[in-house]
Amino acid sequence: MPRAAPRGISAVTDHRRRTDRMSILVDSDTRLVVQGFTGQEGTFHAEQMIDYGTNVVAGVTPGKGGQTHLDRPVFNTVAEAVEQEGANTSVIFVPPPFAADAIQESVEAGIEVIICITEGIPVKDMKSTYHYVQRHGAHLIGPNCPGVITPGQAKIGIMPAMIFEPGSVGVISRSGTLTYEAVDQLTRAGYGQSTAVGIGGDPVIGTRFVDALKLFEDDPDTEAVVLIGEIGGSAEEEAAEYIQAHMSKPVFSFIAGRTAPPGRRMGHAGAIVSGGSGTAEAKFAALEKAGAVVVKNPALIGETVSEHLG
Amino acid sequence: MKVHEYQAKEILSDHGVAMQPGIVAESVDDAVQAAEELANDGATMFVVKAQIHAGGRGKGGGVKLARSLDEVKEHAEAILGMDLVTHQTGPEGQKVRKLLIADAVDIEQEFYVGVTLDRAKSQNVIMVSSEGGVEIETVAEESPEKIVKAWIDPTIGLRPFQARRLAFGLGLEGTALKQAVKFITALYEAFEATDSTIAEINPLVLTGSGDVAAVDAKINLDDNALYRHPNLAEMRDIHEEDPTEVEASEHGLSYIKLDGNVGCMVNGAGLAMATMDIIKLAGGEPANFLDVGGTANAETVEAGFRIILKDPNVEAILVNIFGGIVRCDRVAKGVIQAAQNIDLDVPLIVRLQGTNAEEGKALLDESGLELRSAVLLKEAADKVTQALKEADVA
Numbered sequence: 001m002p003r004a005a006p007r008g009i010s011a012v013t014d015h016r017r018r019t020d021r022m023s024i025l026v027d028s029d030t031r032l033v034v035q036g037f038t039g040q041e042g043t044f045h046a047e048q049m050i051d052y053g054t055n056v057v058a059g060v061t062p063g064k065g066g067q068t069h070l071d072r073p074v075f076n077t078v079a080e081a082v083e084q085e086g087a088n089t090s091v092i093f094v095p096p097p098f099a100a101d102a103i104q105e106s107v108e109a110g111i112e113v114i115i116c117i118t119e120g121i122p123v124k125d126m127k128s129t130y131h132y133v134q135r136h137g138a139h140l141i142g143p144n145c146p147g148v149i150t151p152g153q154a155k156i157g158i159m160p161a162m163i164f165e166p167g168s169v170g171v172i173s174r175s176g177t178l179t180y181e182a183v184d185q186l187t188r189a190g191y192g193q194s195t196a197v198g199i200g201g202d203p204v205i206g207t208r209f210v211d212a213l214k215l216f217e218d219d220p221d222t223e224a225v226v227l228i229g230e231i232g233g234s235a236e237e238e239a240a241e242y243i244q245a246h247m248s249k250p251v252f253s254f255i256a257g258r259t260a261p262p263g264r265r266m267g268h269a270g271a272i273v274s275g276g277s278g279t280a281e282a283k284f285a286a287l288e289k290a291g292a293v294v295v296k297n298p299a300l301i302g303e304t305v306s307e308h309l310g
Numbered sequence: 311m312k313v314h315e316y317q318a319k320e321i322l323s324d325h326g327v328a329m330q331p332g333i334v335a336e337s338v339d340d341a342v343q344a345a346e347e348l349a350n351d352g353a354t355m356f357v358v359k360a361q362i363h364a365g366g367r368g369k370g371g372g373v374k375l376a377r378s379l380d381e382v383k384e385h386a387e388a389i390l391g392m393d394l395v396t397h398q399t400g401p402e403g404q405k406v407r408k409l410l411i412a413d414a415v416d417i418e419q420e421f422y423v424g425v426t427l428d429r430a431k432s433q434n435v436i437m438v439s440s441e442g443g444v445e446i447e448t449v450a451e452e453s454p455e456k457i458v459k460a461w462i463d464p465t466i467g468l469r470p471f472q473a474r475r476l477a478f479g480l481g482l483e484g485t486a487l488k489q490a491v492k493f494i495t496a497l498y499e500a501f502e503a504t505d506s507t508i509a510e511i512n513p514l515v516l517t518g519s520g521d522v523a524a525v526d527a528k529i530n531l532d533d534n535a536l537y538r539h540p541n542l543a544e545m546r547d548i549h550e551e552d553p554t555e556v557e558a559s560e561h562g563l564s565y566i567k568l569d570g571n572v573g574c575m576v577n578g579a580g581l582a583m584a585t586m587d588i589i590k591l592a593g594g595e596p597a598n599f600l601d602v603g604g605t606a607n608a609e610t611v612e613a614g615f616r617i618i619l620k621d622p623n624v625e626a627i628l629v630n631i632f633g634g635i636v637r638c639d640r641v642a643k644g645v646i647q648a649a650q651n652i653d654l655d656v657p658l659i660v661r662l663q664g665t666n667a668e669e670g671k672a673l674l675d676e677s678g679l680e681l682r683s684a685v686l687l688k689e690a691a692d693k694v695t696q697a698l699k700e701a702d703v704a
Contacts, residue, residue, distance in 0.1 A: 044635075096534060122535035123427060124505050127464040130432045160634035160665055175580020177632040180664060181687065184632075201579060204432045230580055233429040256583035259568075259590050260599070263398065267564050267579025267601045269534070270429070275447040280587075297591050298584040299688040 023150040024170070024195045024215040024222070025113050025139060026089060030154045033081040033111070034059045035102045036093035038069050045093065045117075045158050046070055052155040057085040078109040091147065091156050092116040099143060100125035107136045114206070115156050116142035123269075126204035133206055140206025144269070146176040146198035157198065167192015169305065170216035172209055173228035174201050174235075174268070178256060178298070182228050185302030191309070194222040201230070201268030209239035217247055224250045224309060226301065227292070229283055231257035232271045236283035240290035251292040252305050255280040258296075311531045314361045316410045317545045318529040322509075325500035328493055328523045330515075332412035334361070341386035344411040345379050355414035358385040360406040363550040365528075366396035372406065375414055382411065407549060415525065416518035421480050422446055423494060424510040425501040434462045436498060438476045442513030468498045482516070489522040490514075504542060505535030554620055561613040563602055570595025572694060573618035573627040573656075575611065577602050577636060585630045588687065592694040597624045606631055606641045612648035619652070626697040628690060629660045638662040638670030646677045657682065657697035661690035 032049070036042040037059025047070060050056050058073050058081040065076030073085065081087040090111045094102040099118040106114045114133070121143050133140045141148055147157010152166040158176075163184045169191045173179040179198050186193065197212050199205055209227060216222045225247075229236040236255060243251050258280040260266050262273040273279050288294045295304045313321070316334040323329050331351060333344035345356050360372030367373050372394045374385040386409055393403035420442030428435040439449050439457045449456055458479030460472040470491075477490035493514065501509040508530040515525050536543040548556060558565035564579070568586075572594035576582035579601050586596035598618060602610050611629075618627055631641050645660055661684040662670040674683040682697070684690040 097537065120534045122505055122538075123507060123532050124464075124502065124535065127427070127432055127434070131464055158635060163664065173580070175578060177576075177578030177634065178580030178584050180632045180634055181581055181584065184663060185687075203427055203429050228580070230583060235429070238430065254584070256580050256587060259570075259586040259596050260583055261566075261568060264566055264599075266566065266583055266599055271579060271583070275445075298588055299686070299691055 026154040028153040033087035042093035089113040096120035119144040142200040145200030165192035168223040170222040170225040171196035172212040189302035189306040203270040227253040240286035244290035318527040326496040345382040353413035359410040361408040362404040364398035370396040419516040420513035566599040570597040573624040592691040608644035608647040611644040633664030642670035642673040
């Protein structure tokens with residue numbers, strides 16, 4: 001739907017009310033600013049996102065304001081991208097020492113949906129940033145995540161586009177390639193996705209399972225949710241409580257790491273069983289008790305959804 | 311990153327946290343000399359403590375009380391160089407290369423103090439327990455009423471009333487209470503200043519003379535923040551790490567050795583864990599976790615094979631790549647090149663999915679190599695089962 005380029009914060013707020021009613025977080029009304037736009041990663045993935053049809057309106061690289069990159073204007077600050085191009089969503093490809101600052105800059109500029117791809121941000125930086133984002137009521141997804149995609153509308157992140165199809169299954173996952181695995185199985189089984197959200201594998205993340213479940217529960221375009229968890233922390237147990245109390249839609253869940261030894265960090269900073277807590281078995285049990293359909297074999301995610309949804 | 315007890319104590323001392331006096335030693339002579347120095351400062355009994363990263367050192371025989379310099383010498387001779395086995399080291403144990411010689415303070419009462427991240431709240435939590443010297447998980451299970459917690463607002467930091475509430479929670483009063491408040495405050499400051507992920511004092515003790523001091527100390531540092539603490543990064547002790555895991559990290563691979571019979575090589579940590587799980591479902595046991603990361607090329611794949619094959623228990627290898635940005639035909643070429651360079655004497659199952667998966671599979675099938683290719687995860691699992699059956703028959 002064509003409309004005048006929105007200016008300033010009020011237009012952005014208006015946008016958020018709109019997205020609450022279709023898919024979640026990102027859609028064809030997304031006006032994306034890429035932070036770390038002219039770097040190697042930023043350039044590569046911005047090109048892929050533009051190819052997919054994502055509305056990339058601007059980029060930010062401090063010191064390169066005034067230039068044009070990939071046919072888009074480059075700004076020194078996110079605030080300028082919001083003022084001049086009506087950006088309402090940002091994606092961050094900034095190196096770890098500067099990424100928390102990049103998130104805070106987006107919040108301050110009035111960006112409502114911030115997707116941080118960067119891996120390796122110190123936990124201390126994310127702790128204060130998390131609470132800053134919460135106070136301002138913005139949505140942060142990640143860090144250390146593949147991003148968010150609403151198939152056919154907007155791809156924001158690094159996921160391979162061709163495995164996704166528009167549809168009505170919401171996907172939430174702590175992992176990257178395991179998300180692709182689950183999505184691929186869904187697509188092969190004939191189930192497209194409303195939105196797929198990679199929430200990230202770090203100990204401190206902006207959007208937790210519960211937050212994403214709530215968005216999917218409220219989204220009329222989503223009919224079922226696939227939740228891909230892994231060992232470590234208690235986010236899956238919290239999700240189970242939420243599912244039991246609030247979810248009317250079916251939830252399917254796989255938890256990776258049943259065979260992982262305790263006390264060892266399995267790649268992701270947050271994937272560790274410590275002091276007997278955070279095991280896959282405990283998470284499966286909590287989800288099963290809450291009424292979710294647990295899938296214990298990661299090769300059978302698509303099949304299981306198909307069996308239940310028909 | 312883990313550090314030794316003596317390093318943790320150094321770090322915490324630098325931040326004003328009260329420590330039981332101690333000196334690190336790398337030889338028996340050093341150990342005796344250290345004890346002499348402590349004796350000059352008034353110590354009458356000593357503790358000889360093995361410095362390895364694993365916990366449970368006392369039960370494994372790595373911590374001994376010495377009543378004289380002769381006993382210090384005796385214990386140092388016994389502990390230095392031993393392979394110390396604890397519940398965290400595995401059966402082969404960990405070689406002891408350093409000792410901490412500490413003043414065996416007179417203990418009136420033992421407590422626990424710990425700082426860590428509460429992931430559910432994205433906030434630090436300080437926990438104290440009036441029962442020290444045992445694992446906090448055990449206390450949490452058996453007598454949770456003995457634990458007092460305070461959550462710290464990251465934008466404000468630890469407030470004095472919180473430190474007081476925690477210290478009162480230990481049942482202290484008078485000078486000891488004031489010392490405990492100071493101790494907790496300094497410990498939290500150290501935790502924040504060093505980007506720690508865990509700072510644990512177990513036990514914190516009240517001495518016979520009424521002072522509060524740490525007898526043991528454990529710190530884990532955030533790997534992602536080491537770039538801003540070069541002095542702490544230098545404390546890494548490579549002897550404490552598995553040599554194969556160190557070698558893997560030099561190739562940009564994240565490898566963890568396990569006890570099973572099926573090796574695996576995967577892109578992405580989540581998919582790598584899921585692949586381990588599917589190996590188990592297919593009738594095997596995973597021999598390792600191995601994430602090749604975002605760039606699976608011929609060189610990294612070859613390094614991955616060499617590392618997996620160092621483990622004599624490996625009876626089959628499953629390569630599971632979901633190509634996103636990584637194209638499967640490139641990965642296939644890498645696998646073929648690596649397999650030609652290495653004498654692979656175990657069945658190899660290669661599953662390629664995602665970008666250019668069909669082209670990748672075609673390359674593998676035409677390569678003339680003895681490998682079994684798959685596109686779906688389920689097929690790959692079935693082929694693992696098949697390979698293990700054949701191995702059993704042979």
